[in-house]
Amino acid sequence: xxxxxxxxxxxxxxxxxxxxxxxxxxxxxxxxxxxxxxxxxxxxxxxxxxxxxxxxxxxxxxxxxxxxxxxxxxxxxxxxxxxxxxxxxxxxxxxxxxxxxxxxxxxxxxxxxxxxxxxxxxxxxxxxxxxxxxxxxxxxxxxxxxxxxxxxxxxxxxxxxxxxxxxxxxxxxxxxxxxxxxxxxxxxxxxxxxxxxxxxxxxxxxxxxxxxxxxxxxxxxxxxxxxxxxxxxxxxxxxxxxxxxxxxxxxxxxxxxxxxxxxxxxxxxxxxxxxxxxxxxxxxxxxxxxxxxxxxxxxxxxxxxxxxxxxxxxxxxxxxxxxxxxxxxxxxxxxxxxxxxxxxxxxxxxxxxxxxxxxxxxxxxxxxxxxxxxxxxxxxxxxxxxxxxxxxxxxxxxxxxxxxxxxxxxxxxxxxxxxxxxxxxxxxxxxxxxxxxxxxxxxxxxxxxxxxxxxxxxxxxxxxxxxxxxxxxxxxxx
Amino acid sequence: xxxxxxxxxxxxxxxxxxxxxxxxxxxxxxxxxxxxxxxxxxxxxxxxxxxxxxxxxxxxxxxxxxxxxxxxxxxxxxxxxxxxxxxxxxxxxxxxxxxxxxxxxxxxxxxxxxxxxxxxxxxxxxxxxxxxxxxxxxxxxxxxxxxxxxxxxxxxxxxxxxxxxxxxxxxxxxxxxxxxxxxxxxxxxxxxxxxxxxxxxxxxxxxxxxxxxxxxxxxxxxxxxxxxxxxxxxxxxxxxxxxxxxxxxxxxxxxxxxxxxxxxxxxxxxxxxxxxxxxxxxxxxxxxxxxxxxxxxxxxxxxxxxxxxxxxxxxxxxxxxxxxxxxxxxxxxxxxxxxxxxxxxxxxxxxxxxxxxxxxxxxxxxxxxxxxxxxxxxxxxxxxxxxxxxxxxxxxxxxxxxxxxxxxxxxxxxxxxxxxxxxxxxxxxxxxxxxxxx
Numbered sequence: 073x074x075x076x077x078x079x080x081x082x083x084x085x086x087x088x089x090x091x092x093x094x095x096x097x098x099x100x101x102x103x104x105x106x107x108x109x110x111x112x113x114x115x116x117x118x119x120x121x122x123x124x125x126x127x128x129x130x131x132x133x134x135x136x137x138x139x140x141x142x143x144x145x146x147x148x149x150x151x152x153x154x155x156x157x158x159x160x161x162x163x164x165x166x167x168x169x170x171x172x173x174x175x176x177x178x179x180x181x182x183x184x185x186x187x188x189x190x191x192x193x194x195x196x197x198x199x200x201x202x203x204x205x206x207x208x209x210x211x212x213x214x215x216x217x218x219x220x221x222x223x224x225x226x227x228x229x230x231x232x233x234x235x236x237x238x239x240x241x242x243x244x245x246x247x248x249x250x251x252x253x254x255x256x257x258x259x260x261x262x263x264x265x266x267x268x269x270x271x272x273x274x275x276x277x278x279x280x281x282x283x284x285x286x287x288x289x290x291x292x293x294x295x296x297x298x299x300x301x302x303x304x305x306x307x308x309x310x311x312x313x314x315x316x317x318x319x320x321x322x323x324x325x326x327x328x329x330x331x332x333x334x335x336x337x338x339x340x341x342x343x344x345x346x347x348x349x350x351x352x353x354x355x356x357x358x359x360x361x362x363x364x365x366x367x368x369x370x371x372x373x374x375x376x377x378x379x380x381x382x383x384x385x386x387x388x389x390x391x392x393x394x395x396x397x398x399x400x401x402x403x404x405x406x407x408x409x410x411x412x413x414x415x416x417x418x419x420x421x422x423x424x425x426x427x428x429x430x431x432x433x434x435x436x437x438x439x440x441x442x443x444x445x446x447x448x449x450x451x452x453x454x455x456x457x458x459x460x461x462x463x464x465x466x467x468x469x470x471x472x473x474x475x476x477x478x479x480x481x482x483x484x485x486x487x488x489x490x491x492x493x494x495x496x497x498x499x500x501x502x503x504x505x506x507x508x509x510x511x512x513x514x515x516x517x518x519x520x521x522x523x524x525x526x527x528x529x530x531x532x533x534x535x536x537x538x539x540x541x542x543x544x545x546x547x548x549x550x
Numbered sequence: 551x552x553x554x555x556x557x558x559x560x561x562x563x564x565x566x567x568x569x570x571x572x573x574x575x576x577x578x579x580x581x582x583x584x585x586x587x588x589x590x591x592x593x594x595x596x597x598x599x600x601x602x603x604x605x606x607x608x609x610x611x612x613x614x615x616x617x618x619x620x621x622x623x624x625x626x627x628x629x630x631x632x633x634x635x636x637x638x639x640x641x642x643x644x645x646x647x648x649x650x651x652x653x654x655x656x657x658x659x660x661x662x663x664x665x666x667x668x669x670x671x672x673x674x675x676x677x678x679x680x681x682x683x684x685x686x687x688x689x690x691x692x693x694x695x696x697x698x699x700x701x702x703x704x705x706x707x708x709x710x711x712x713x714x715x716x717x718x719x720x721x722x723x724x725x726x727x728x729x730x731x732x733x734x735x736x737x738x739x740x741x742x743x744x745x746x747x748x749x750x751x752x753x754x755x756x757x758x759x760x761x762x763x764x765x766x767x768x769x770x771x772x773x774x775x776x777x778x779x780x781x782x783x784x785x786x787x788x789x790x791x792x793x794x795x796x797x798x799x800x801x802x803x804x805x806x807x808x809x810x811x812x813x814x815x816x817x818x819x820x821x822x823x824x825x826x827x828x829x830x831x832x833x834x835x836x837x838x839x840x841x842x843x844x845x846x847x848x849x850x851x852x853x854x855x856x857x858x859x860x861x862x863x864x865x866x867x868x869x870x871x872x873x874x875x876x877x878x879x880x881x882x883x884x885x886x887x888x889x890x891x892x893x894x895x896x897x898x899x900x901x902x903x904x905x906x907x908x909x910x911x912x913x914x915x916x917x918x919x920x921x922x923x924x925x926x927x928x929x930x931x932x933x934x935x936x937x938x939x940x941x942x943x944x945x946x947x948x949x950x951x952x953x954x955x956x957x958x959x960x961x962x963x964x965x966x967x968x969x970x971x972x973x974x975x976x977x978x979x980x981x982x983x984x985x986x987x988x
């Protein structure tokens with residue numbers, strides 16, 4: 073039986089290929105000059121350059137964090153190229169003008185942009201290596217007053233909004249990688265929903281890391297004004313390389329009174345081969361500020377890729393009655409390491425948060441949940457419920473839980489539970505008895521285990537996530 | 551930072567004063583152990599909140615006071631001590647300010663017939679050297695624990711309990727530590743060796759006759775051989791100005807069973823580290839704790855249950871009742887090693903906050919390296935359930951009585967697990983008094 077499970081998990085990475093597009097790459101290394109170069113290349117205003125330089129100065133003073141439960145060789149930040157953009161051709165007026173090579177890449181990934189846009193009604197802001205190449209449905213969104221564009225575009229078109237919110241949720245000196253991102257970020261997504269606007273469709277970005285050895289520093293900023301609501305999808309795949317690539321993104325969400333932001337991620341970057349060689353380092357800072365009363369921020373993530381994942385999508389519940397949610401499935405196999413979880417900081421009265429985290433580890437992998445629930449003295453009547461379950465497949469992996477619970481208000485109520493289990497032989501036997509083979513049984517059990525989280529995903533993502541889990545774990549159960 | 555390091559190390563030097571005055575032991579290995587501990591202690595630092603293990607417990611108030619080993623003879627009378635005696639306990643060892651007090655200790659005739667040894671460590675080292683050597687200092691490591699190092703450096707007096715093979719000790723053994731003088735640092739040490747098939751109940755009891763500041767820095771080591779059973783009851787009723795730091799290390803052999811109930815009521819700052827190692831197959835441990843604190847008290851409990859071998863079972867229930875501006879800390883780690891298949895482990899941390907200024911930091915933690923295991927943990931923080939209060943009020947109880955009753959019941963669940971009637975009764979009274987004060 074164990075052989076069957078082995079085969080189940082060990083399916084090779086399906087998206088490993090390199091697109092040959094001429095890239096405009098900055099020389100390796102990080103200095104003030106590099107930052108000035110990035111800023112100049114992107115034709116940025118003075119205040120943004122100052123923002124970057126301030127972040128860089130802070131970064132120089134900081135130390136790489138040692139506390140995560142992950143191991144990796146020291147990163148040489150001078151060996152990374154901090155800017156890479158497809159060479160600008162002429163301005164594009166329709167999809168036909170997009171580089172056919174680029175389009176083929178998306179075909180291979182199964183993301184036919186135009187089709188997706190037309191059939192699923194999704195506006196896809198495609199990020200290819202660091203610069204936005206095509207943005208669809210912008211027109212339609214503009215009609216209701218939604219701004220959905222790349223952040224570099226937003227810097228030029230809506231500087232006052234970017235200036236007002238950039239760095240307010242994740243300050244430049246928040247942590248080592250956030251500071252690095254603030255100094256060198258090249259592009260990302262900007263989304264602004266004016267007062268009272270409910271976004272008519274799910275917004276989505278497909279990230280794709282290309283160009284070997286170019287770090288990817290994405291910056292996402294989503295602002296929902298009073299009463300606005302949006303659901304944002306982020307999905308990633310990356311081609312196969314043997315050198316580790318660093319990805320240090322920053323995502324900031326701001327929800328004003330009665331606003332609602334739902335942020336969903338499917339992450340399937342290259343995780344390294346079965347011997348733990350290569351793979352992406354995914355060191356991400358994601359934080360949402362539920363600033364207004366009755367606002368809501370919801371994170372849903374399916375993390376299956378990356379050699380190392382180090383990510384804590386958090387909610388700062390500042391407005392009274394605001395709600396924070398975190399739903400996560402993290403799957404690790406082979407030599408992957410994941411240290412992921414969330415922070416729920418309750419500041420306002422009657423704030424509520426829910427945490428549902430499911431970790432599955434197989435092979436020699438290491439999967440940790442690390443969470444913080446902090447109830448400030450001001451958060452009267454705050455409520456938290458956390459559940460984190462782990463599943464272990466095979467005897468050489470590990471699952472850890474580090475929940476920090478800090479309560480300073482006696483009217484608050486906090487509950488946390490965690491459990492660990494495996495796929496039992498009796499369960500598989502039961503399926504076999506009903507005529508269901510091992511592979512299918514395992515996939516059904518895992519889907520059942522993750523159901524609470526998948527239910528939170530938008531429809532098309534849920535389908536994708538289920539498939540992804542299926543082939544991630546193929547051959548590992550037994 | 552560098553300044554605090556300097557003061558930290560010189561503070562340790564001051565704590566180590568008096569160590570050279572200890573009489574040297576006839577045993578070379580014991581002298582060596584002490585020397586190693588002195589050396590280690592002088593290289594370590596007093597932990598600060600920058601250390602992950604001490605993140606929520608700031609022990610800097612300790613460094614503001616100077617503490618010395620006891621010099622003057624205590625003027626404790628038998629009548630003073632008597633009120634702490636347990637009627638069920640036939641065998642009693644009493645330590646006053648960390649020094650063995652033979653005139654207060656009692657041991658009935660006949661215990662020697664079955665070979666049971668309950669005695670002062672400094673007297674026992676010569677007679678029982680062969681039995682002690684494989685155990686003393688082997689479980690409570692001091693490599694990165696400055697307080698265990700300090701205790702080991704001062705290792706002289708202490709309790710030794712040696713339960714021979716297949717001996718079942720019916721009546722509990724009472725280890726009573728009485729603090730009578732201020733600004734004294736005492737380093738109590740206990741060693742319990744339960745040989746195969748034996749069973750014993752011990753009560754480790756820390757009490758005070760005064761309300762001054764002093765330091766208790768205790769280390770307890772418990773070794774259970776195959777099929778041995780140990781019930782370990784620990785009551786900490788130190789003065790509300792005192793500092794209580796304790797390390798307890800337990801090692802369980804094949805099919806042995808360790809049950810522990812620890813109750814923390816006193817001390818301004820208390821810290822209890824309990825490390826249990828399930829070192830062989832089929833071992834079982836049940837660890838329960840209650841902290842009942844108020845005012846500006848801080849009670850910190852760190853436990854680690856290490857499942858190293860298959861078929862181990864562990865259960866843990868830790869409760870804190872926090873009133874006033876008190877602060878409770880709990881960190882419960884459960885480790886399941888790659889070898890320890892079929893482990894069954896459950897843990898719960900429940901906390902009751904009674905006052906707006908009360909504070910709780912809890913961190914139940916699982917580290918699992920084996921797949922065929924059943925592990926669960928849970929934590930809750932909250933106040934009394936309004937519906938429960940309403941139910942009692944509908945039965946004619948006043949709001950205050952209802953709340954007191956529910957608070958009492960919350961704590962009584964742990965105290966109920968104490969097998970000694972008189973001690974149980976006494977603790978129940980304490981909980982009742984404390985809840986009624988409000």
